[in-house]
Amino acid sequence: MDFGLIAILLVMGMAGGFAAGLLGIGGGMVLVPFITMIFTARGFPPDLIVHMAIATSLATIMFTSLSSVRAHHKHGAVLWPVVRMLVPGIVIGSWIGPWIAKQLNTSALALVFGLFVAFSATQMLLNKKPKATRELPKKPGMLAAGGVIGVVAGLVGAGGGFISVPFMTWCNVKIHNAVATSAALGFPIALAGTLSNVYYGWGEANLPAYSLGYIYVPALVVIAAASVTMAPVGARTAHRMPVAALKRILAVILYALAAYMLWKAAA
Template identity: 55%
Template sequence: MDWWLAYIALGLFTGFSAGMLGIGGGLVMVPMLAMLFSAQEAFPRAEVLHMALGTSMATILFTSFSSLRAHHRHGAVLWRVVGQITPGILVGTGIGTLFAAHVPARPLAVFFTVFVCLVATQMILNLKPKPSRELPGAAGVFSVGLGIGTVSALAAIGGGAFTVPFLTWCNVKVQNAIGTSAAVGFPIALGGSLGYVFNGWDHAALPAWSLGFVYVPALIWMVVPSMLAAPFGAMLTHRLPVATLKRVFAGLLIALAVRMLWKLFS
């Protein structure tokens, strides 16, 4: 209960960023939750990152739903693409959560940091596709979904870090890419949340009020603020220069990931 203000503030920020950039918010939540959990004696050090990953994924379940509703009202969700990519994503999240549960915290932290830096680099460079490039067929989209689901579950993100670049690389309008990514984030979060609950269910020494690797008090305090903030972020997507916002956000991601890595190894 002593940490409720920190959880509320984190929920507001991640919900806003999820709605604005279609990234689910996990890229911010994981390093911040890892730092908050590390500062509390109730969390065993070996499970801090697993708890941060599981709690982040469970929060994204609610944030992504609020975000996708807001983008749907703007007509920005390509539901045909969502239907093609979702089956692959569900299979991929199952694989990713199973793998993450058996990887020690430090190697998992290194993977997360490298992943964040790659995503941030793509945001900063704002790479552009060839004018002739289009979305692949249904089988190709399924395969992409499989990869996105696996890595998203490992990094506890809503998938936007891959979905948005993939869609824009295929010449999908950036607002449609962000809106579709928000919709794709929901099945990723659903499969990932169930996976982290299941794989952490029998772990001993987890703090009270844990549901597997999901810390329920943090989840409760973050959910409502994140759902309230997501529509405001989605609204700004259609009014502000997204490329500039991505560059600013990328710098923040790198700083948070590096600090999380330093805390775990120090």
């Protein structure tokens, strides 16, 4: 890779890592559109661009989530019992998500990404208040919720925070705890999804050199190196910001990225 590309990927990694720590979204919602732009400019096969962007983004979350959750854990904000209940469903769903993505062409996958992100942003802005009696479901419900989070996260290459954070806050989990717990969920999502993307992308025709399944390894290495340095900064910032500001930031970011991916789907 040339120096210019490395510099761009480093900046992307820093932005993604900061977003992961700040918002508990794993950075994938920020990274996928930008990686898509770069792969398009580099002349990657058009029918594989979005698949590779999603897979590469998801793989970086393995590193970002570990750095982010460590910072949140120091604040005592991670709800580990909730993590344990969600992980079984998440692992299953995160393996299935990339398989679904493989069945879709680039335009359809970009459309799915854009619609899910726009929906998530709308939910954040509406800021509907849950009933005072609402609480997290029991184990069967948490297994199902984890499965849904995993499928969608694996499908769109994110850490799942854009679903798990609203889900937890709707169940009366405080926003800072929801963000921190979502960060902890990022690693199992990313690990299962990455293995799935390697498996389903293995042997795919026309993959660029240095690809591991659908994952473009050079971009993974550079982005991951940058993101792990910024994730703790984002996490520390999250614990100093008011709830309303966190939700507005997340919504604005998601709307902008959704717009680009919807444009990509129509192009």
